[in-house]
Amino acid sequence: MRVGLFIPCYVDQFYPNAAIATLQLLEKLGCEVVYPQNQTCCGQPMANSGFEHLTHGCNELFIKNFDGFDYIVAPSGSCVLHVREHLHDEHDEAKAVDIRHKVYELTTFLTDILKVESLPARFPHKVGMHQSCHGQRGLKLSSMSELVAPAFSKPGSLLAMVKDIELIELNRVDECCGFGGTFCVAEEAVSSKMGKDRVADHLQHGAEYITGVDMSCLMHMEGILKRQGSNVKVMHIAEILNGVEN
Amino acid sequence: MNTGEKEHAELADVFNKDEARVDWHDETLWWIRAKRDRSVHQLPEWEDLRETASKIKFNVLSNLSGYLEQFEAQAKANGVTVHWAADAKEHNEIVHRLISEQGVTQMVKSKSMLTEECHLNEYLAEHGIEVIDSDLGERIVQLAKEPPSHIVLPCIHKKKEEIGDLFHKYLGTPSNMSDPQFLTETARQHLRETFLTRKVALTGVNFAVAETGEFVVCTNEGNADMGAHLANIHIACMGIEKLIPQRKHLGVFLRLLTRSATGQPITTYSSHFKKPREGQQMHIVLVDNGRSVQLGREDFRNSLKCIRCGACMNTCPVYRRSGGHSYHNAVAGPIGSILAPNLDMRQYADLPFASTLCGSCSNVCPVKIDIHDQLYKWRQVLVKEGYAPTVKKIGMQVMTTTLNSPGIYRTAGKLGRIVMRLAPFAVNNGLNPWYKHRDMPTPPKESFGEWYKKNRK
Numbered sequence: 001m002r003v004g005l006f007i008p009c010y011v012d013q014f015y016p017n018a019a020i021a022t023l024q025l026l027e028k029l030g031c032e033v034v035y036p037q038n039q040t041c042c043g044q045p046m047a048n049s050g051f052e053h054l055t056h057g058c059n060e061l062f063i064k065n066f067d068g069f070d071y072i073v074a075p076s077g078s079c080v081l082h083v084r085e086h087l088h089d090e091h092d093e094a095k096a097v098d099i100r101h102k103v104y105e106l107t108t109f110l111t112d113i114l115k116v117e118s119l120p121a122r123f124p125h126k127v128g129m130h131q132s133c134h135g136q137r138g139l140k141l142s143s144m145s146e147l148v149a150p151a152f153s154k155p156g157s158l159l160a161m162v163k164d165i166e167l168i169e170l171n172r173v174d175e176c177c178g179f180g181g182t183f184c185v186a187e188e189a190v191s192s193k194m195g196k197d198r199v200a201d202h203l204q205h206g207a208e209y210i211t212g213v214d215m216s217c218l219m220h221m222e223g224i225l226k227r228q229g230s231n232v233k234v235m236h237i238a239e240i241l242n243g244v245e246n
Numbered sequence: 247m248n249t250g251e252k253e254h255a256e257l258a259d260v261f262n263k264d265e266a267r268v269d270w271h272d273e274t275l276w277w278i279r280a281k282r283d284r285s286v287h288q289l290p291e292w293e294d295l296r297e298t299a300s301k302i303k304f305n306v307l308s309n310l311s312g313y314l315e316q317f318e319a320q321a322k323a324n325g326v327t328v329h330w331a332a333d334a335k336e337h338n339e340i341v342h343r344l345i346s347e348q349g350v351t352q353m354v355k356s357k358s359m360l361t362e363e364c365h366l367n368e369y370l371a372e373h374g375i376e377v378i379d380s381d382l383g384e385r386i387v388q389l390a391k392e393p394p395s396h397i398v399l400p401c402i403h404k405k406k407e408e409i410g411d412l413f414h415k416y417l418g419t420p421s422n423m424s425d426p427q428f429l430t431e432t433a434r435q436h437l438r439e440t441f442l443t444r445k446v447a448l449t450g451v452n453f454a455v456a457e458t459g460e461f462v463v464c465t466n467e468g469n470a471d472m473g474a475h476l477a478n479i480h481i482a483c484m485g486i487e488k489l490i491p492q493r494k495h496l497g498v499f500l501r502l503l504t505r506s507a508t509g510q511p512i513t514t515y516s517s518h519f520k521k522p523r524e525g526q527q528m529h530i531v532l533v534d535n536g537r538s539v540q541l542g543r544e545d546f547r548n549s550l551k552c553i554r555c556g557a558c559m560n561t562c563p564v565y566r567r568s569g570g571h572s573y574h575n576a577v578a579g580p581i582g583s584i585l586a587p588n589l590d591m592r593q594y595a596d597l598p599f600a601s602t603l604c605g606s607c608s609n610v611c612p613v614k615i616d617i618h619d620q621l622y623k624w625r626q627v628l629v630k631e632g633y634a635p636t637v638k639k640i641g642m643q644v645m646t647t648t649l650n651s652p653g654i655y656r657t658a659g660k661l662g663r664i665v666m667r668l669a670p671f672a673v674n675n676g677l678n679p680w681y682k683h684r685d686m687p688t689p690p691k692e693s694f695g696e697w698y699k700k701n702r703k
C-alpha cells in the first residue's frame with residue numbers, strides 16, 4: 001500500500017515531531033510511505049477567510065504532489081476536511097475527485113482502512129482529548145453531543161489501545177477551542193477566551209497532556225498554557241500512538 | 247440596534263472586558279443547551295423528526311407562492327383581513343394605519359422578532375404611539391432601552407440584580423430587590439393593567455397553516471393570548487416563510503420547537519387563532535422584507551427554514567462569549583449571521599466571519615439548516631463582492647504567493663523560524679494579535695521537510 005504523507009504547512013514548520021511520529025507510525029504498521037517534498041499547504045487559510053478563489057495554485061500543487069497514491073494521509077482533520085470538500089481541478093476534475101476520496105485523516109485511516117486493533121505504545125499519563133471540530137463534526141471522527149446517535153470515537157478507540165494511559169473526562173466533551181484559522185487573530189478576544197475555557201476544563205480534571213487530531217487547536221491551547229505558566233503539555237495523537245514519550 | 251459602525255470583533259472585545267460576566271453568560275446558555283440535550287435524548291425519533299421538518303419546509307420553500315395564496319384565501323374566508331408588506335417600511339405603515347383607525351395611541355405587543363427586524367417600536371414611537379411589550383424578557387429590555395440580545399431569551403444578558411434595579415426605577419419596587427418570584431409578580435401586576443386597557447394587540451406568528459388559514463402563537467407566559475383576547479383588534483405579523491402546508495404538520499414542529507429552544511417538551515401555550523370573535527377584527531400582515539431575495543439565492547435558501555428556536559445561539563461558543571448585541575442585528579448568532587447579509591451586505595459583512603465554523607449550530611438545528619456551510623459560502627460571496635478589508639486582501643495575496651511556490655515557502659519558513667528564534671521580539675509584540683493572548687510556538691531548528699531529506703531516501 002503506497003501512502004502519500006500530507007504534512008500541513010504549520011506542522012512542517014513548527015511541529016515536525018508530530019509529522020515524524022505520523023511517518024514512523026504508518027511505517028510501523030506496514031505502509032510504504034512517501035513524503036512528496038514539494039508540498040506546501042492545502043489552501044484552507046485562504047478559503048476559510050473567503051478567498052477560495054485564490055486557492056487554484058495550492059490545488060494544482062496538491063494534485064501534482066499527491067497524484068497516483070493509494071491513499072493520502074495527514075495528521076490533521078481540518079486540512080483533510082478542506083481537501084475533501086474543496087479540492088478542484090479546472091482541467092481534470094476527475095483527478096481531483098479521486099484525490100478527494102483518497103485523502104484520510106490519520107486516526108480514521110488507522111481505524112477504517114488499516115483496521116488497527118492493537119498498538120505497542122505506552123503512555124503512563126493523564127491525558128485530555130480535545131475533539132477538534134472539523135475532524136469531529138466535519139469528518140465524523142466521533143459522535144457529536146448535539147445528535148441523538150450512538151457514541152463512538154475513532155481517536156478514542158486508538159488511545160484506548162495505549163498502555164497505562166489515563167483518559168480524563170471533560171465537562172464539555174466537544175466544545176470548540178476557538179482557534180478557527182484566521183478567527184484566532186481576527187476575533188482575538190473571543191478566540192482567546194474560548195481557548196482559556198477549553199484549557200481550564202482539561203486542567204480542572206487533572207490533565208498532564210492535552211492531545212487531539214489537529215495540531216492547530218493544540219498550538220492555540222499550548223500558547224494559552226504557556227502564557228499561564230502551566231506545565232501541562234500538548235501532544236499530537238500520533239506521538240502518543242507511536243509510543244514516543246518526550 | 248445602533249452600534250455605529252462597530253463590527254462584531256470590536257463589540258465582542260468590549261463584552262470580554264468583564265470576564266466574570268462572560269463566564270456567567272456562557273454558563274447560563276450552556277445550561278440551557280445541556281437541558282436541550284437531555285430533553286432530545288428522550289426521543290429516539292429525534293433525528294427523524296428533524297429530517298421530516300426539514301423536508302416539509304423544503305416543500306414550503308419550493309412552492310411558497312402557492313401556499314401563500316392558499317393561506318390568504320382560507321384566512322379571508324375565515325373573516326381575517328390579509329395585508330401584504332414588501333418591506334419593513336410597508337409593514338410599519340400598515341400597523342400604524344390599523345392602530346390610528348382605532349383612534350388610540352397605545353398598543354400591547356407580544357414578542358415578535360419580525361417587528362424587531364422592522365424596528366416597529368421606534369417607528370411607532372416617532373408617530374406618537376406607545377407600545378408595551380408583554381413578554382417579560384422583552385418588557386425588561388424595553389425598560390432598559392435596549393434591543394433583545396436573543397430571539398427566545400431576550401434579556402438573557404441581564405442579571406437579576408440589574409432587573410431589580412430597572413424595576414425599582416420604572417415600576418416602583420423597593421431597591422436592591424432581586425428575588426425572581428417577587429419581580430415576576432410585579433411584572434404581572436404591571437402588565438395586567440396594560441392588557442385590560444389596550445384596544446389593539448399585536449402578536450407574532452410561529453406557524454401559519456396554509457390548509458386552514460389559521461396561525462399558531464407559542465408563548466410560555468400566555469401573554470399573547472391575554473393581549474389578543476382582550477383587545478378589539480388583533481394584528482398578527484409574520485414573515486412569509488412561516489407557513490406550513492397542513493395542520494397535521496404542526497405535530498412535528500411543535501415537538502421540535504421548544505425542546506430545541508429551552509429543553510421543555512412543549513410550550514406552555516400553543517394558541518391557535520383562526521377567525522375573529524364576534525365584534526373583533528383580526529388582521530394578518532404577511533411580510534417579505536428580503537425573504538424572496540434570499541429564496542432566490544440558492545446557497546442560502548435553506549436559511550428560510552428557520553423556526554426561530556434559538557438553539558443555534560445557545561450552542562454557539564462564539565455567541566455565548568460575545569453576547570447577542572455584538573451581532574448588531576435583530577437576529578443574533580449563527581442564523582442571524584446568514585440572514586443579515588442578505589438584507590445589507592456592507593453593514594453585515596463582518597458577521598459570517600464571527601464563527602469558528604465548528605458546526606455545532608448545524609447539528610443542533612431542528613430543521614437541519616446547513617448553517618456553518620452557509621457561513622463559509624457567505625465569506626466567499628462577501629469577498630468577491632468587494633467587502634474584504636484591504637489589509638486582509640494584501641495578506642491573503644502574500645500568503646497565496648508564498649504557498650504557491652515550494653521554494654518561496656521553504657525559504658520563508660526557514661527565515662521565519664530563524665527570526666522567531668533569534669529575534670523573538672520581532673513577532674512577540676503588541677502588534678501581533680496572537681501574542682496578545684498566547685505565546686508563540688517555539689520554532690524547531692529544522693522543519694519536517696528538512697528532517698525528511700536527511701533521514702529518508
Ligand code: SF4
Pocket residue numbers: 506551552553554555556557558559581607610611612613614615617
Ligand atoms: S437556524 Fe435552526 S437552530 Fe437556529 S434558530 Fe433557526 S431553527 Fe433554531
